[in-house]
Amino acid sequence: MSDKAPPHLSDETLTELVEGTRGGRAREKALAHLRSCEACAQRHQRLVELSRLLAGGALHEPTEEELAAIRQANRAAVLASARAAPETDAVATRASAPWWRPLAMAAGVLLFGSLAVWGTLRTPGVSDPDPVGTFAARGADRAAPGGSLRVFCMDAATPRVLDEGASCPAGAALAFAVRFETAPEVLRIEFTGGAAPEIHPIEVTLVPGKEAVLPLTLTLEGEGERVVTLIGGPAPLQQRIRVGGAQ
């Protein structure tokens, strides 16, 4: 036999993993093997469940050893991630600012640009975008059963509502406006298609039937299709956008 597959994990290794006594790189290596080997993963799962029952707990109740192992294994990574977060300050500033600030800034830029163009060129027949019309709450005229979602592209030059499949350049931010007939207290925006899926739970106070801007902006990176999913209403609301391109 010329079986090139890596050998399965030994009983001893599996036991040490379950007990939490195998640490460091050896542990990471073993876990990596488990993710790619269904047979070993199944044996591991059986041993975990056995261990839980032998510890006097329920089948789906981690033992104290498991809890300690998870706590210890993730602690450094979680704190390092919080410490690193390169976009942290910018995101934090946006998140803590009043929800209307990015829209107001963008509308200001747009208004300034429009006036400049209008004042210097006065080209007949060219109609400038209407910033008030674009950014005013308007959920009622885009009614969907139970709720609606609008996604804004917040690039400095041309802030606008994104229709299904429309493009927004990398570096720009997305903003969101929602309306529900029955207002939920917690929403979440899922943003998928990028390097890693993002999930943003948002606590909101909404007035039923009235559109409101969510206190969240997301900076776009990379390129390609992304999917924005709003969860919290009677049914998920979804919109596809493209990152990259001019408009």
Next chain:
Amino acid sequence: MTLLLEDRALLEGFRRGEEAALARVYDAYSDEVARYLAAGRFLGGADRVRVSPLDLEAAHQETFIRAFRPETRRSYDGLRPFGPYLITIARSVAVSLLRASGKLSREWVSLHDTPEVTQLASDAVDPEEQAMRAEVRVAVGGFLENLAVGDRELAQIRFVEGRSQEGTAAALQLTRAEVRTREGRLRKALTRYLSASGWLEKGRPLL
């Protein structure tokens, strides 16, 4: 747990992302998040969709990474307990994970949003757990038969009766360290026994 409600200085440090504050919050809520993820009650009601033991650690880590992001920290109002806020994030992480693995449809709607169904919830021990307990009793019984008297006593008290290490040490007049060492050896022997008997391979499909 009302950690961030009772300690306003900690709350401010948490919001500012101070490492000491984040570490305290992490230590305080780590076990609660892991238990929630393992329990698999994401659907509301009695139904469970489980995060596998292998994915548990990853889901736990992802929950805290998201919870400690600046926008999430600042979104916490400091007026309500932090635990439920964190559990909301854990639930999102779990649902994403389950969707990605095809265990949950993308059209899933939480039963938390349909209270009439949630009322049907039951906390009775599920049949799967009952079956597993019966299997374990038989398997451990077979294992005990082949042990020397001293080890059998320890295994009986620890694995069958489910006493703590302290309780086992007291019953056998051993130190806790001695119990821990002997138990470690017994667990490995048990794993070898179960492996040789084919018990480990008889598992259900992976979660």
